[in-house]
Amino acid sequence: MKHQPAETNHRVKTGICQGIIAAWPVCLGYVPIGLAFGVIAQKAGLQPYQIGLMSMVVFAGSAQFIAVSMLAGGAGAVSIILTTFVVNLRHFLISSSLAIYMGGTRKWLLSLFAYGITDESFALNLSRFKQGNWGITQALTVNHVSNFCWITATVAGGFAGEFIPAGAFGIDYALPAMFIGLLVMQLKGRRYIVTAVLAGTLAVIFAMILPGNFYIITASMLAALGGVLINRRLKPEQTGE
Amino acid sequence: MSEASYIWLILGMSLVTYLPRWLPLAVLAGRRLPGWLVEWLDLIPVAILASLLAPLMAISAATGKPDPLRPEFLTGIITVIFALKVKSLSGTVIVGMLVYWLISSLI
Numbered sequence: 001m002k003h004q005p006a007e008t009n010h011r012v013k014t015g016i017c018q019g020i021i022a023a024w025p026v027c028l029g030y031v032p033i034g035l036a037f038g039v040i041a042q043k044a045g046l047q048p049y050q051i052g053l054m055s056m057v058v059f060a061g062s063a064q065f066i067a068v069s070m071l072a073g074g075a076g077a078v079s080i081i082l083t084t085f086v087v088n089l090r091h092f093l094i095s096s097s098l099a100i101y102m103g104g105t106r107k108w109l110l111s112l113f114a115y116g117i118t119d120e121s122f123a124l125n126l127s128r129f130k131q132g133n134w135g136i137t138q139a140l141t142v143n144h145v146s147n148f149c150w151i152t153a154t155v156a157g158g159f160a161g162e163f164i165p166a167g168a169f170g171i172d173y174a175l176p177a178m179f180i181g182l183l184v185m186q187l188k189g190r191r192y193i194v195t196a197v198l199a200g201t202l203a204v205i206f207a208m209i210l211p212g213n214f215y216i217i218t219a220s221m222l223a224a225l226g227g228v229l230i231n232r233r234l235k236p237e238q239t240g241e
Numbered sequence: 242m243s244e245a246s247y248i249w250l251i252l253g254m255s256l257v258t259y260l261p262r263w264l265p266l267a268v269l270a271g272r273r274l275p276g277w278l279v280e281w282l283d284l285i286p287v288a289i290l291a292s293l294l295a296p297l298m299a300i301s302a303a304t305g306k307p308d309p310l311r312p313e314f315l316t317g318i319i320t321v322i323f324a325l326k327v328k329s330l331s332g333t334v335i336v337g338m339l340v341y342w343l344i345s346s347l348i
Contacts, residue, residue: 013288085257099269114263170342177337207296
């Protein structure tokens with residue numbers, strides 16, 4: 001790529017800026033969680049560079065926590081990898097719902113984008129895609145800025161996490177609050193409200209009876225199915241598209 | 242765990258994490274999907290957000306039972322009301338954090 005039209009260049013630059021600005025709640029939320037992870041990982045016997053390596057190549061918050069606590073308990077690699085797979089199965093759903101908006105994107109960009117899909121980057125990117133004027137540049141920027149914050153915070157936790165006071169400024173609530181904001185923004189229409197209420201109720205019930213985080217994937221799939229069925233029952237004329 | 246087996250461990254973890262992230266994009270993006278599937282996938286984000294949030298808000302980490310007096314739950318109600326009234330994501334994040342800070346230092 002020797003020569004790029006100035007207009008394309010400018011569009012990419014604008015997109016990157018928009019992505020950086022959008023990513024701040026995710027970064028803010030990753031700081032306390034990343035620090036906490038770093039502290040736990042260091043107590044489990046990992047060096048800061050090993051922590052950074054895991055954050056870089058795996059980049060999955062809850063799976064990393066579980067892996068490190070399994071390591072500390074003396075678990076073998078195979079059982080840790082299997083657990084990671086199960087914990088991250090929900091990404092199948094998340095990626096599928098993002099795929100709707102990724103029609104014209106080149107394959108290698110899709111593969112790069114896939115690396116940075118987390119619950120948080122997904123929630124942010126998806127709500128922007130729905131609002132329109134959001135593209136792969138912005139979405140990739142959100143993913144990689146979040147990734148950078150995660151790596152930095154986890155490594156910092158590995159070095160000095162114990163000296164940072166827990167719970168300051170309510171920072172532990174940054175991610176839940178972001179999820180609340182994004183959820184409320186998407187409740188445009190009856191079927192979304194019905195699905196959200198259904199999913200929340202099912203998730204609370206399932207969280208008490210199912211092991212691990214299986215409640216997320218089961219409650220989401222069932223609630224979305226319920227939403228489709230209720231919507232079709234109430235408005236049979238809409239079913240064709 | 243030795244240095245080499247640690248590297249193998251995180252490579253294995255990254256593979257099983259990357260596949261579920263990549264496969265649906267590679268298979269579904271740009272394809273014409275049946276109407277019911279599009280309708281279902283369109284509801285998935287709302288469903289996932291609600292499924293992530295509700296247990297976090299409502300279930301006590303100590304007892305594993307629903308507890309409406311948790312700071313997370315009380316803060317959640319106020320944050321939802323704020324988000325409904327003031328349609329601002331940054332505002333919602335800041336209000337959520339401040340209210341949580343306030344409530345958890347009072348309780």
